[in-house]
Amino acid sequence: GAGVSQTPSNKVTEKGKYVELRCDPISGHTALYWYRQSLGQGPEFLIYFQGTGAADDSGLPNDRFFAVRPEGSVSTLKIQRTERGDSAVYLCASSRGGLSSYNEQFFGPGTRLTVL
Amino acid sequence: QKEVEQDPGPLSVPEGAIVSLNCTYSNSAFQYFMWYRQYSRKGPELLMYTYSSGNKEDGRFTAQVDKSSKYISLFIRDSQPSDSATYLCAMSAHSSASKIIFGSGTRLSIRP
Numbered sequence: 001g002a003g004v005s006q007t008p009s010n011k012v013t014e015k016g017k018y019v020e021l022r023c024d025p026i027s028g029h030t031a032l033y034w035y036r037q038s039l040g041q042g043p044e045f046l047i048y049f050q051g052t053g054a055a056d057d058s059g060l061p062n063d064r065f066f067a068v069r070p071e072g073s074v075s076t077l078k079i080q081r082t083e084r085g086d087s088a089v090y091l092c093a094s095s096r097g098g099l100s101s102y103n104e105q106f107f108g109p110g111t112r113l114t115v116l
Numbered sequence: 117q118k119e120v121e122q123d124p125g126p127l128s129v130p131e132g133a134i135v136s137l138n139c140t141y142s143n144s145a146f147q148y149f150m151w152y153r154q155y156s157r158k159g160p161e162l163l164m165y166t167y168s169s170g171n172k173e174d175g176r177f178t179a180q181v182d183k184s185s186k187y188i189s190l191f192i193r194d195s196q197p198s199d200s201a202t203y204l205c206a207m208s209a210h211s212s213a214s215k216i217i218f219g220s221g222t223r224l225s226i227r228p
Contacts, residue, residue, distance in 0.1 A: 004159070031213035040124065042204050042218030043160065050213055059215065091159055095213055102148065102167070102211045107159030 002026070004108035006092050012114045013082055021077040021111045025094030031055075032075050033093040033105060034067055043091050049075060050097055082115045089113070119143050122205055122219030130227050135192040139205035139219045142186065146207040146217075149181045151190045154202045154221065163190070163203075167211070195226045 005024040013019050025032050031050055035043035045059040049069045057067075064082075069075040079086055089112050093105040122139045129135055137151075148167055152160035166172045169183040178191040188207075192199055205219040 033215070035218075040220070042120075042122070042206070042220045043216075045215040045217065048213065048215060055213070056215055093159075097213050102165060103213050104162055104165075105216060107161065109157070109159050 006108040010112045023075045023092030029094035030097030031095045035091040037089045087115045120219040126223040128225040137190045145209040148208045150206040152204040197226045200226045
């Protein structure tokens, strides 16, 4: 079946602009995660959703970052007033959710954001 | 200090060699220990996970966890050029949906 998809695959923007990054999780997965990966580093947790609600947003670096998942499926990560330091690959992952067993997170290919 | 420390490499070995990759961590709450493989311009994919201390084997791959030392390892036997990738150790406190903390990744190259 289809995996996690992310659009766009690449985004180039100018400092100060607003960007939206989209994630389509695997069908039926109730949990959705956003991570950020800078060059030469491992993914860094940003936020995760269980259904429509943000269950843990402790990784969002500041109030310029916001994410939504209004219908419990597709999610959008929104970044206001972008800064050069926001340049990174933004990864989305999804998992089945639930409490009973190990929840493998399946990752999308990422959106490469470049802020000029 | 980062919660998870991993030598970034790069590590280059000849085909057929045994590869050893390692991570240390500081958070005693971690219960699940994972190894992900990431090819260039792709998302990470799970190789294997281990719960608590012990060993787990899957084909040419063996994962070891020593919670008393806060040290985990991944061994790759009979390494192949197709194993060339970045290997990320990762950890979480819960089996259910929760955040994963990743190491910085080790770049591995297998020379034919």
